[in-house]
Amino acid sequence: MKIRIKFRKYGVLKFIGHLDVMRYFQKALRRAEVDISFSGGFSPHPIMSFAAPLGVGLTSDGEYLDIEVNSTDSSKEMVKRLNAVMVEGMEIISYRKLPDKMKSAMSQVAAADYLLSFREGYEPQNWSEWVEAWERFLAQPSMVVWKKTKKSEQEVDIRPMVYQIGLNGQTIAMRVATGSAQNLKPEFLMEAFYQFAGMEWSSFTFQVHRVETYMEGEDGFVSLEEAGTVIEMD
């Protein structure tokens, strides 16, 4: 049986990288006595896969992990059991059953929402100038930047990968392409903007927070959670 787990990662847990988050969950699933299925072979490992790895330094309210189990309790009970073995900085939000033929979370991911806020000491000195440049930047029909891939460096237009973007006070909210087909990191977009505006860029400028991860739905994006159904038991 396939299960999709949604979780939050916050606080100091943002310093734990993706590989360690995987290790963390392997152990957490054991602590919660989840009846997880294992791969075959001499060194069996639990069957689990993550949707979209979150970089070190980022927090998130919408992380996903798919697992396979042999048996399960109700969604409500499992969320409770898992939360009982979490550390501060990890919280299980939902535990849902997926249709058997469902593609993995990883291959479903299509977009994600982010909130970016200025880290202390990196706020713009002149906010109205900043906003003015921002508007000019976004008004461009295309945003061609050099993007490094594993093999080469190539010019790409990142504008089509930005689905929605806006300001809420000094917080930037955006929905961008995420996943294996197309992927735009929010920091990458912001760096392009700082370059466009001739402002000094530091990778520490923003605290980046992922709000939700989406897949393609019938009409528009739906959260990965929607693919699953709540397990009820009495």
Added chain:
Amino acid sequence: MRKLALSDEILLTIEKPARYIGNEVNAVMKDKNAVDVSFVMCFPDVYEIGMSHLGIQILYDMFNRREDVYCDRVYSPWTDLDKIMREKDIPLFAVESQEPVKSFDFLGITIQYEMCYTNILQILDLSKIPLLSKDRTEEDPFVIGGGPCTYNPEPIADFFDLFYIGEGETQYYALIDLYKEHKKSGGCRKEFLEKAAELPGIYVPSFYETEYNEDGTIRRFYKTNPHAKDTIVKELVMDMTDTYYPEKPVVPYIKATQDRVVLEIQRGCIRGCRFCQAGMIYRPVRERKLEMLKERARTMLKNTGHEEISLSSLSSSDYSELKELVTFLIDEFKDQKINISLPSLRIDAFSLDVMSKVQDIRKSSLTFAPEAGSQRLRDVINKGLTEEVILNGAGMAFEGGWNRVKLYFMLGLPTETEEDIKGIAELSDKIARRYYEIPKDQRNGKVQIVASSSFFVPKPFTPFQWAKMCTKEEFLDRARIVNHACREQLNHKSIKYNWHEADVTVLEGVLARGDRRIAPVILKAYEKGCLYDAWSETFHNDLWMEAFEECSVDIAFYNNRERDVDEILPWDFIDTGVTKEFLKREWKNAKEEKVTPNCRQRCSGCGVMRFEGGICIENKN
């Protein structure tokens, strides 16, 4: 939300920020200001190593069981953070509370190997605690050392306010109570040390002095404070079952060296190998009861979520209920896909059967530790492993499908001759020959034999404590003889020989065997930038040699002369329970190539029977 001592910028710049943020699974995290006594436990090496240490997990759990105590943890910042902390003047902090180390009542440092001595100074320095005990004030925590290296605490005596000699489970509560009282009554630092000096196992180095003879040897070691004891008897736990052992060990986020549940099945060793310090200082053997181990295996696996469990002891094969324990572990946890790791098992029919159940034979290797190449020398060191036993064990394993063998040896053992040295290559070859006795169609490809040698350091409290140690050149010459001899063997293509660095061994020798005159050298080496000496990439032998030179300390005096059995040794004031007479007798037996039976065969009267426990008592019953 917890506030961290380091900024996001720093944490996102350095390697593995998870080393410094605490908040691990099962971390206790109390309010430091709401307890009577705060203790920060330090392992002076990088986090992944420190988190793997069982002793700290035991004490951490034991301390935190008390509501009036908070025990936090600290590890050596890696060199990247070390540099930043010095530049930005950030004081060292404990990982859970993120509060300055200096703000705790106690800083407890476990000292597991000599090569961490400069890391101890780093911890003090970054914490802004004066490096020398004599310079500390009421503002500073009490710095207390424990662990195997404290059986000769003299080279680092100047850096510590107290040492705890022996196993931590027994006297720490009393020490904490004493401190609580002291805090209430408001006495000064010295008054507390005087009270502490009266507790069993506690050594306050500032209450003692050493006088030296003209030839550099010790004339007199004596106490200068009436509260101090003449000898410090090591502390030990007699009931290993009804004692402290964690049920919820802390689980780090990043992969620690020991990424598994560690089940300590017993302490001590019955074997009495003459080179082995652990085998002497942890006497007598004390086993934990099977029922307790079963119960702990269950709870610890459940509470950590680890996917592996490992038995820990000096010689697991000697545990009297090993079969029952291992069978239980396999039956109980196999379905949960828990790996079972069984280090230090003697190769025999039972262990091969178990190993074939718990490991992939094609990927695992057999391990033997003959320690010496010839039977003669194995008799000298009292290593009761014969060639016959090795060849039989290897033969059985080869027939069962194994084809990799690891062999561990030491070079530079007392009385070692060229023949003994060449024996390493010859034994390796004999094992290879045994493999090729199996018909070609029944064997599993080629055999791979990896022989490794380390260089021998005569450690305090062993029968070899008086022995002369080799110089670097002598060590390397011996390694070259082995290497050459390996190439001359019939099966030389199947044998790989590795040897350790000799520089480190020489230094280990001085640090392990030295007296109080070594402290200035350690200090100087640290000032010159020595740190993480246990790591080959950060070890700077040249700086150490400069430090010896500048302090006019002669390495040869400590390492390269045989000490007279009547010479006062720097560690003589410590009483491990094993008598000096026994060690002398064993030193003589070694020279006469006489084997001493192990404790289970026959008691040889080492002296620890006076603790009235463990094997010494079982034997009598």
